[in-house]
Structure formats: structure tokens, C-alpha cells
Amino acid sequence: MFLSYVLSFLHLGIYWNNHHHMFQMVERVTGAILWANLNLLFWLSLLPFATGWMGENDFARLPTAAYGCVLLASAVSYTLLQLIIVRRPEVGARLKEAVGRDRKGKASLAIYAVAIAVAFLAQWLAAALYAAVALLWLVPDRRIESRIGADG
Secondary structure, eight states, X not given: OHHHHHHHHHHHHHHHHHHHHHHHTOSOOOHHHHHHHHHHHHHHHTHHHHXXXXXXXXXXXXXXXXXXXXXXXXXXXXXXXXXXXXXXXHHHHXXXXXXXXXXXXXXXXXXXXXXXXXXXXXXXXXXXXXXXXXXXXXXOOHHHHHHHHHHO
16 A cells, blocks of 8 residues: 555656646636646546555556556646647747657656556556656656746
């Protein structure tokens, strides 16, 4: 159970840090941004349930896959939030410039999708893939970090 808790704490901490950085790049918040942000919050609020289910069942197939589904839905929601911001030049021009084509974000989505399927075959490999995504994002997004420093 402790391992699932640590993994979830890492993911939440990473979202917290990157969300904070992302909003430092936003000129103003719109209604669409608020709704997209609420969508992200909803999926992240399911993480404790998925964490407990996976941990209490020793990383069994279905709970491990469900955990991945929550991670994937959270990542899709974060991507959607970012997309809503960057599509409005008056709101997210600085963010758009910083994230560029967002290969790291797209790679994360792909890894989560693969890990969900893998969870039905090798749960520990799926957990390792979930951890790999966390490690990929452990340092706050340098693309944004460098832009914040450059802007003041």
C-alpha cells in the first residue's frame, strides 16, 4: 500500500507544481479555462480511490488498470486545459511559446495508454511505466521554468 501511496503522491505533486507554473504564464483566466481546470480537479480527486484500491489488492490487474485510467484521464485533462489556454493568443501566447509541440506531454499519454493494457499482463511493469512518467515530469517543466525566469 505504501508504494501505491508514494506513486500517487509523486503524481499529485507533479501536477501541483506544473499547474502552478502553467498558470504563471497565463495572462488572464477565462470561463473555459475554469471549466477545464475543474475537469482536471475531478480526475485528480479520483486518485486516492484508485490508489487505495490498487494498494489494498496488491496491484491486481483490474485495480492497476483502473489506476492507469485515472492517470490517463488526468493527463488528458491537463492537456486539454493547456490546449484551451494556448488556443487563445491574448491569454496563453507565452505558454504556447514555452510548450511548443509538447512531445513530453504526448509521450506521457502514450505511456499511460500502453501501461493500462500491460496491467492485464504484468502489473508490476504497468506500475513501473506509471513511475516512469512521474520520473519524466519530476523536475518542474523546464520549458516553462526557463520562460518564467526570462520574463522576470
